[in-house]
Every structure is written in structure tokens, then in C-alpha cells.
Amino acid sequence: MITVIPDLLSSEEVSAFQQALASASWVNGSETAGHIAAQVKQNEQLPLDHPVARELAEIILAALSQCPEFVAATLPARILPPRFNRYQGGGVYGNHIDNAVFAVPGSSDRLRSDISATLFLSHPDEYDGGELVIEDTYGTQTIKLPAGHLMVYPASSVHRVNPVSRGARVASFFWVQSLVREDHKRRMLLELDQSIQALTLHNADTQTVARLTGVYHNLIREWSNP
Template sequence: MLIVIDNVLNKDEVRQFRQHLDQTDWQNGLKTAGSLAAGVKQNQQIDENASVAVELGNHILRRLGSHPLFISAALPEKIYPPKFNSYSNGGHYGAHVDGAVMPLPGNHGTLRSDLSATLFLCEPEQYEGGELTIETAFGAQQVKLAAGDLVLYPSSSLHRVEPVTRGTRVCAFFWIQSMVRDEGKRTLLFDLDQSIQALTPRQPKADPDILQLTGVYHNLLRRWAEV
């Protein structure tokens, strides 16, 4: 399931983010690359412990914590604090699958990466190339979103960032451990929740059919959630 979430950040917030990021020291992305990624990764990243990365990452997490579409789609149990990367001058990230289990910063245990997220921090016309290409059951899908928009996709997906041939592509990225690890079950819950939300305004309060559907949703979540 690939889901686009619009306007996680508004344009003013994106502008403020970029002002902070443009004044920050960037380092070679190979410093955080694993043995397999090292051969296909060419970008820059900000030290995840830098104060600007922590501050901006927490702002993103606060926004997502009250975002109904994100919560419905991800059912988050744990979130790896957002990181920031930059691609320019042919920078790219070849085909790879994200690591399955990651140590959380600050010795806060580990995270199983069920979902990956990319939050775009520049407009599509500001750079050429740089599409996030995700392999799905229906073929490769290319994603290049407006600044402030986010794409959510399974971490098990083979994906890559195409070479940036003009301008600079700046994004935040992070991973989510869901309460429901199985993608198929999570998709069913998402579809059911979205249907309930769409139907509820059209029905009288305490409509018995809506109540029954809501009960089904929560009973499925109770059966499948790992908390």
C-alpha cells in the first residue's frame, strides 16, 4: 500500500525548515550507509544528533501525531526520529530495501521497520530527476511530491532515488513500526476505517450500522495488534 498524505507541513513551515537546513552542516551520506548501501548511495545527510535535526524532526512527529490519515494508515507503535537528506549533482540512491530491525537513538530499544516515509521539502520544479521509485505488485511507481507532502510505503519494498541532474532535492525520511505488522491486515483496517469516516457524516448520530462497522474495526484491531 502506497499512500500520499498532503500538507503535512504548510508552505510557511517548509520555508522555515529550509532556512534552518540551508544553514546547517551536511555530511557525506556514506557515513550512515550499511555495507550493501555503500555501493549505491550518493547523497548528503545531517547528523541525526544535531540540534536542528532533533528540533525539526520533533516538529514533524507532533504534526503526524494528530494527523488522522497518517494514524489510520500507519497505526504507529514506534517511529524512528526523522532524518534529513539532500541530493544534487547526480546524487542518487540505488535500488535497496530498508533494514528490517534498527536500533533507536539514545538506547531506546529497537524498531521493526514496517513502513517507510519520505517528506518532501522542496517543490518538484526546483530540481530535475530525484524521483522516489518504488517497486510494487503493480510495477514501479515514481513519486515526486509537492513540498510539505509525504509518501508512506512498505519498508519491504525495493526502492531507489533517481539521479538529481539539476537543482537540489531535500527531504526528511523515517520509519514506522506499526501495531499491525502484516501489510495485508493493515490495508484492510485502513480501507474499513476510511469507509467508516466517509459514511459517518451522512448518517444520523448513533446510527446502528456505523456502530456495528466501528465495532468490527476495533475487534479486528484487537485481534491483530501487537502492543
């Protein structure tokens, strides 16, 4: 399931992020990739312990916790702290699938990557190329979103970032371990949740809404696998 969450960050927050990231010290992104991924990865990243990366990651995590659309779409159990990358001068990331498990920085814990997320931080007219291309059950989708918009999609998807021929494409990226591991089940739960919300807005019978809400929560109980 591919879901766009608009305006996770406000325009003012995007501007503040851009200023902070413009003055940060970036490193070669291939240093953080596995052996196979490093062969198709040409970008820059902020070190995980960079103070700017830590500060901005906290802002993103706070925004996610206050975003009902994100919670409904991902049913998050755990979120890996957001990271930051930059593509410019032909930077590209060829076809790849994200790691299934990530170490949580500063601990011995591990996180299963059920969902990948990309938060666009550059305006589309600031760079050419740089589209996020995702191959999933429904074919190939090419995405280039406004700054501040978030894209979430199954981490099991083959995806790539097209070469950036002008300007710089800056983004944050992270992974989510969901309470519900299977993508098709999360899709059904999201559709059920959206239907309940629509019925509530249209003043549907309260007993009907209550029964459907009970079905929703009981399915989460049945399917939860943190």
C-alpha cells in the same frame, strides 16, 4: 500499500525548514549506510545529533500525532525520529530495501521497520530528477511530490531515488513500527476506516456505524503485534 498524505507541513513551515536546512552542516550519506547500501548511495545527510535535525524532527513528530490520515494509514506503535537527506550534483540512491530493524538513538531499544516514510521538503520545480521509485505488488510507481507532502509505503519494498541533475532534493525520512505488522491487513483496516467515515458523513444508521466500528477495533485487537 502506498499512501500520500498531503500538506503534513504548511507552506510557512516548509519555508522555515528550508532556511534551517540550508545553513546546516551536512555529511556524506554513505557514512550512515550499511556495506551493501553504501555502494549505491550518493547523497548527504544531517548527523543524527545535529541540533537542527533534532529541532525539525520534533516538529514533524508533533505534526504526525495530529494527522488522522497518517494514524489511519500506519497505525503507529513507534516512530523512529525523522532524519534528513539532500541529493544534488548527480546524487542518487540505487535500488535497495531498508533495514528490518533500527537502533533507537539514545537508548538500547530496537524498532522494527514496517513502514518507510519520505517527507518532501523541496518544491518539484527546484530540481530535476530525484523521483522516488517504488517497486511493489502493483508494479513500479514513480513519485515526486510537492513540498510538505508525505509518502508512506512498505519498508519491504525495493525502492530508489533517481539521480538529481539540477538543483537539490531535500527530504526527511523515517520508519514506523506499526501495531499491525502485515501490509495487507493495514490496507483492509484503512479501507474499513474510510468506509466508516464516509457512512458517518452521509448520516448512516448509527447502529450500523457502531457495528462496523466495533469490527474495526476488534480486528485491531486480533491483529495487533507491536
